[in-house]
Amino acid sequence: MKKIVVIALLFLIFFPPHVFAESDYVLPYPSSMPGNKLYLVEQLKDKFMQYWYFGNFGQCVYNLGQADKYLVEAKTLFEYKQYLLANQALQKSDYYFQRAPFFLENARKENKNISVQKTVFHDAARKHIEVLQKAESELPENFIWTPEKSSPTALHIKQIISKSIKIRTQGL
């Protein structure tokens, strides 16, 4: 019995499970979803806002905001079993999330103190992972999306989510 406990403890020490503390970071409310008349308008607004948020801090805020927005969109779409659209939203979230540290690094090169922004980014990453892990546990591993009058698409949902989690973990 003792041996099992010791082995278990050693295993836990050398291979700790990926457990993240619940983050206080607040994600936004879901905005309009694909199919909504305002969805295109909102995307155009977001494109314009990309220029409004100039500067490295501004770009970091913008990209993180977009990453949050599309993560919430993906989560909502997953809940409604709109897996194909959810996958697209999650890929957008990944894209914006990966861009944010690039601007933080640029800000650091400009001798700006980035400690606060870095903390915010880490908090966001933790929150994203929390949401994604929850989704991962509730969703099917694979799904074949068969739209009307079109060829089916095989979605490896868990694989996609794992990839997204990995992107966020790298950011920590």
Next chain:
Amino acid sequence: MKKILFIGYSVTLVALTIFSYAFIDQHLLYYASFYSGFAFINRLTTTALYCFFIVLLFIFYFLFIRLLKQKKLSVKDIKVLIGMTCLLLLFSYPAMLSYDIFNYIATAKVLFFYHENPFVIMPIAFLGDPLLAFTHAANKVALYGPVWIVLTGVPYLLGGGNFFLTLMSFKILVVLFYLLTLFVLWQFTKNPSTILLFGLNPLVVLETLTSNHNDIVMMFFTLFAFLLIKQKKYLFAFCFFVLSILIKYATIFLLPVFLFTLWQSYRQKTIDWKKSFFFSTLAMLAIFFLSPLREELYPWYAIWFLPFAFLTEKKILLYFSIAMSFGLLLRYIPFMYLGTYFGPTPLIRIVVTGIPLFIAGLLLLFQHKLLKKR
């Protein structure tokens, strides 16, 4: 008599400039050698001195108005008085009554030094910046319009990173707009009393030349837009009016009056300018009294309606404006004495603002009855 008044007025301004340094914030590293903490330790003396200066400035104001009425004050004299006021108060400490000038500098720095959008990024995001120690609204994104922020680029860049030079450049910018506003007022009326009433009004003097609020910049663009209507330059008039809105947004309330005046002029109809200014006064009074819905009734917001009120040359508006200017300057007293915005401060503020208005109302009523009897 005139000479004594001029000397007395300049001595008062010099004393006021010296007094303003009693308010230096202990976190203002750049002024560390001037810091005494006087205003924060000796609250009663400071409040008494402040009241003394306000009363003195109003006495001089009334005496100059009387001299002008008696035709003992020439246009040249008024120019000397205004020049003297600008020059002496240029050296006053700008954060005596409000910290807004630091906020202007911090916002300009976000754009012109850090190259970030001040409408998105707050000054507080730049940890370690020395301005954060004494900028009170560092946790807010830009509160003013884009035209003001672009304009602040000039004094900020002229400062060349030196705090004293930057501060002085900001002060000079506001002084320039104050003088330009007086010039536009003169173009409208050619009446020295309008210039005197507005230019030497203690509230205008303190809030513009000491505290350096940007309201005068907004009012210059608006008044200039009206002047351009008079000169039948409609497109330029409209552009300047838009610029005015994009300084601090408040003049959007003038849009109906402005468009109506523009339309009338465009249709070659005779414009009753006094009527137009009367409605402009009412429009700016409306936004002035609505301002507590957003934050609170700041004394310098009076600059929004004062130029129009003086342009109407209506006695009731003249009494109201002067009484209001006095009452609004008294609003600083409760905080100055008690050191808190809570407790009895809000109530005292309402009372001290109301008393001069009540007295002015009584005075008008008394004069009206006296005239009726005659």
